[in-house]
Amino acid sequence: DGGITQSPKYLFRKEGQNVTLSCEQNLNHDAMYWYRQDPGQGLRLIYYSQIVNDFQKGDIAEGYSVSREKKESFPLTVTSAQKNPTAFYLCASSITEPGANVLTFGAGSRLTVL
Amino acid sequence: AQKVTQAQTEISVVEKEDVTLDCVYETRDTTYYLFWYKQPPSGELVFLIRRNSFDEQNEISGRYSWNFQKSTSSFNFTITASQVVDSAVYFCALITGLTGTASKLTFGTGTRLQVTL
Numbered sequence: 001d002g003g004i005t006q007s008p009k010y011l012f013r014k015e016g017q018n019v020t021l022s023c024e025q026n027l028n029h030d031a032m033y034w035y036r037q038d039p040g041q042g043l044r045l046i047y048y049s050q051i052v053n054d055f056q057k058g059d060i061a062e063g064y065s066v067s068r069e070k071k072e073s074f075p076l077t078v079t080s081a082q083k084n085p086t087a088f089y090l091c092a093s094s095i096t097e098p099g100a101n102v103l104t105f106g107a108g109s110r111l112t113v114l
Numbered sequence: 115a116q117k118v119t120q121a122q123t124e125i126s127v128v129e130k131e132d133v134t135l136d137c138v139y140e141t142r143d144t145t146y147y148l149f150w151y152k153q154p155p156s157g158e159l160v161f162l163i164r165r166n167s168f169d170e171q172n173e174i175s176g177r178y179s180w181n182f183q184k185s186t187s188s189f190n191f192t193i194t195a196s197q198v199v200d201s202a203v204y205f206c207a208l209i210t211g212l213t214g215t216a217s218k219l220t221f222g223t224g225t226r227l228q229v230t231l
Contacts, residue, residue, distance in 0.1 A: 042205065092159075103159070
């Protein structure tokens, strides 16, 4: 079955460490997205990519970095510059035709900074 | 600017009760899409419905129904005869323009529904 796989599901990090969250999709979708979810705040867009080797900042990109070397993969690195990284991170994908805006989500990764 | 308000933070109902989740949106655009997503305890959001601004017909899918009213800028979601499996966080979302991509989605803060026996 096609879908999005995020790993790890739970991750603990010490302050000052970078961590990378994995996101892999086999839906053949061109566009991929990273969202951050905090209690009571809904989903906020971190980065998105509509094509391989290209990505754009979302609303809260500071302290994060991404790469898109393969269509299937869109890893997110949470750097030490992110002031409050403890959150639930969701990866999503979609096709890129005009008006194509239904997202398919992964199961998320919960990052806790100790 | 666009905004989605889900004023109900948390709702608790007993199984078989009907429940309505409210969604109020703000946009100056005359063309837009509205969405509902369900986030069960497993974490992934699941798409439920998309409705464009030109289609105000209400929709029913099994126990789920949606009431879209442009006059009040609302897109409410009703679950009839709720079940424990309906327990989840439900998000309403908005994107303006009929060609807008998902990068322009605005999500509400979500409503947590707890259905108990």
